[in-house]
Amino acid sequence: MSRIAIIGGGLSGLVAAYWAEEAGLEVSVLEATGGFGGNTKTARLDTIPLELGEEFFDDTPSTLYHLCTQLGLDTQALPSHRCIVRKGGQDWVLPQGLDLFSGYGLHQITEMPFSRGAKWRLSTERFVGPTLVKDELAGTFLRRRLGAEVWEVLEPYLSAVLGGPAEEVSVPTALSRLLQLERQGGLLAGSRQITHHGRFHLETGMGSLIEALCSHLLQKARLLPHHEAWALTRDSRGWQVHVPGGMLEADAVIVALPAPQAARLLRPTAPQMTTLLNHFPYQHSAKVYLLYRSGEPNAEANEYFFARGEGHACTSLQVICPSAEAWMAKVRFAGETARSADGELSRLAQLEVAKHLQTQALPQAAWVFRQPHSRPHFTQGHDRRVADLEGALVHAPGLFLTGSYLAGPGLAHLVEHSHKTTRHALDFLALASP
Numbered sequence: 001m002s003r004i005a006i007i008g009g010g011l012s013g014l015v016a017a018y019w020a021e022e023a024g025l026e027v028s029v030l031e032a033t034g035g036f037g038g039n040t041k042t043a044r045l046d047t048i049p050l051e052l053g054e055e056f057f058d059d060t061p062s063t064l065y066h067l068c069t070q071l072g073l074d075t076q077a078l079p080s081h082r083c084i085v086r087k088g089g090q091d092w093v094l095p096q097g098l099d100l101f102s103g104y105g106l107h108q109i110t111e112m113p114f115s116r117g118a119k120w121r122l123s124t125e126r127f128v129g130p131t132l133v134k135d136e137l138a139g140t141f142l143r144r145r146l147g148a149e150v151w152e153v154l155e156p157y158l159s160a161v162l163g164g165p166a167e168e169v170s171v172p173t174a175l176s177r178l179l180q181l182e183r184q185g186g187l188l189a190g191s192r193q194i195t196h197h198g199r200f201h202l203e204t205g206m207g208s209l210i211e212a213l214c215s216h217l218l219q220k221a222r223l224l225p226h227h228e229a230w231a232l233t234r235d236s237r238g239w240q241v242h243v244p245g246g247m248l249e250a251d252a253v254i255v256a257l258p259a260p261q262a263a264r265l266l267r268p269t270a271p272q273m274t275t276l277l278n279h280f281p282y283q284h285s286a287k288v289y290l291l292y293r294s295g296e297p298n299a300e301a302n303e304y305f306f307a308r309g310e311g312h313a314c315t316s317l318q319v320i321c322p323s324a325e326a327w328m329a330k331v332r333f334a335g336e337t338a339r340s341a342d343g344e345l346s347r348l349a350q351l352e353v354a355k356h357l358q359t360q361a362l363p364q365a366a367w368v369f370r371q372p373h374s375r376p377h378f379t380q381g382h383d384r385r386v387a388d389l390e391g392a393l394v395h396a397p398g399l400f401l402t403g404s405y406l407a408g409p410g411l412a413h414l415v416e417h418s419h420k421t422t423r424h425a426l427d428f429l430a431l432a433s434p
Helices: 011-022 063-070 106-111 116-123 138-146 148-162 176-183 187-192 207-218 259-266 271-277 335-339 342-357 382-393 411-432
Strands: 003-007 026-030 042-045 048-051 075-077 082-087 090-093 199-202 222-224 231-235 238-243 246-250 252-255 282-293 302-306 316-320 326-334 365-376 399-401
Touching: 003 011, 003 238, 003 246, 011 026, 011 207, 011 252, 011 411, 026 246, 042 207, 042 365, 063 075, 063 199, 063 411, 082 148, 106 116, 106 187, 116 148, 138 148, 148 302, 148 326, 176 187, 207 222, 231 259, 238 252, 252 259, 252 411, 259 271, 271 382, 282 335, 282 342, 316 342, 326 335, 326 342, 335 342, 335 365, 342 365, 382 399, 399 411
Parallel strands: 003 026, 003 252, 026 222, 082 302, 252 399
Antiparallel strands: 042 048, 075 199, 082 090, 231 238, 238 246, 282 326, 282 365, 302 316, 316 326
16 A cells, blocks of 8 residues: 655645545645644634634635535535725725626626726726736736726725735736636626626534544544654655654655745755745735624624725724624734734724724724735746746655645635645556556
């Protein structure tokens, strides 16, 4: 039986272990911390899930959706709420369920109160031809298609969702679906053909997926918490994973770590690969949940997105109304602000709530979740960086990499990439077997 070691017990590592075990391999999952799941975790306040990481997933690619079904998890359509961009003292209500990654609802921006010039620009969008630039930036692309006025309203929303400045994002990597719509006659015309929202969540939180995977793997694989991989070496017998106090041997290794951690792991034996991994940029992120009593103030379930440079510490503020007795504010931070201490983030979140909801009420409780270097930033040149890394992996047979920095935005793409990586590992082991 072939042995495979998976380094990293986050979502990408656990789903790789799931498919490797299903294929009949001897699987070991090494996790440096005491718990599995990485950034995909759910805290719970009574029956209310508080998501630390991503809160939903798309049905395309469909691998994650089908995996939830296989694990017996109840997937539900993501409920829509009003999304409002606050810019220049004006509230811009975005189309219900707008999704710039798929194009869903994009055609409805023609109903927003833009100027006559901007509306004329939108009416002629179908006549704008594709560009010859292969790696166009999101800001350039959407200004070219929809006009500068529309982009200035969409930018705060897109930046908050991506966890970093949308202006710097590569369209082929992060918004590839919009490129397809452009080639099919324009964004607005293509958007009208998309009738299915295609976003799902788990009622008990995305952490339920981690719990289901761990429960499945505990019966058939080795889950090794508190096993930090220090280095990887390779000889004629295969790979060796060096951990404190020992060594684990494997025929193949999947490194399912964020790029900075993978770089540190590979530095002793693969300095060229370490250099390539360090070229993938990351952003810090944090969430603060604040619990208020009902009526302090009478808040509506909306999510607000804030333009940069207008005095906002956070990127978005969502009001959640889980019961008649209480409501919550979820405040998201990105960049260097997200590195602040817990107390400072809680203070900033309360200031944002007081300013934007015009209340002096104090929260009954606060929860702060910080995730340094948690959000890959898909900037221009991303595809070239991935190609360079894949070229370097050719010289390390049996070593495979997966993670969100390679997969693109969203949990669905992360799981799909992990699935493909596992298949590549299985193909390698099948060819290497005597």
